[in-house]
Amino acid sequence: MYPMLKHAHSGLRWVVLALLLAAVVNALIKWRSGKGYTESDRKTGLFAMIFAHVQLILGLILYFIYSPAVQFNEYTMSDKVIRFYTVEHLTTMLIAIALITIGYSQAKKKPEATQKFRATFIYYLIGLILILAGIPWPFRFPGAGWF
Numbered sequence: 001m002y003p004m005l006k007h008a009h010s011g012l013r014w015v016v017l018a019l020l021l022a023a024v025v026n027a028l029i030k031w032r033s034g035k036g037y038t039e040s041d042r043k044t045g046l047f048a049m050i051f052a053h054v055q056l057i058l059g060l061i062l063y064f065i066y067s068p069a070v071q072f073n074e075y076t077m078s079d080k081v082i083r084f085y086t087v088e089h090l091t092t093m094l095i096a097i098a099l100i101t102i103g104y105s106q107a108k109k110k111p112e113a114t115q116k117f118r119a120t121f122i123y124y125l126i127g128l129i130l131i132l133a134g135i136p137w138p139f140r141f142p143g144a145g146w147f
Helices: 002-033 039-066 080-109 113-134
Strands: none
Touching (some): 002 039, 039 080, 039 113, 080 113
């Protein structure tokens, strides 16, 4: 079960990154051009948020049940890889997904289209940057894969 969940979690990151990037670029372009907020704009942000939450659920299942990289012992903070998976990855991703959720909620509440796009752009961009920083890329950790 662990390899299947790990591959799903690792592969789904590309979907989340693509959707977040699409939401950020869409919000920036339409915010700067002053265009109206449409149903497709709302759905772009919604799908990015939904897939980020699905990714979070898979990650939490891995974190609390299956992952051998998550360890709570006297070596956790001294080992770079174990510390990353046990503390840094989880914390960064929780903050990022919380910001994305707040951004979606704020965009829904704003009365004007420019305010909606601005909220989406700022919150989703910060979330995207945190996610990019918190991913175990192969160039950061030997053995981490692209998928």
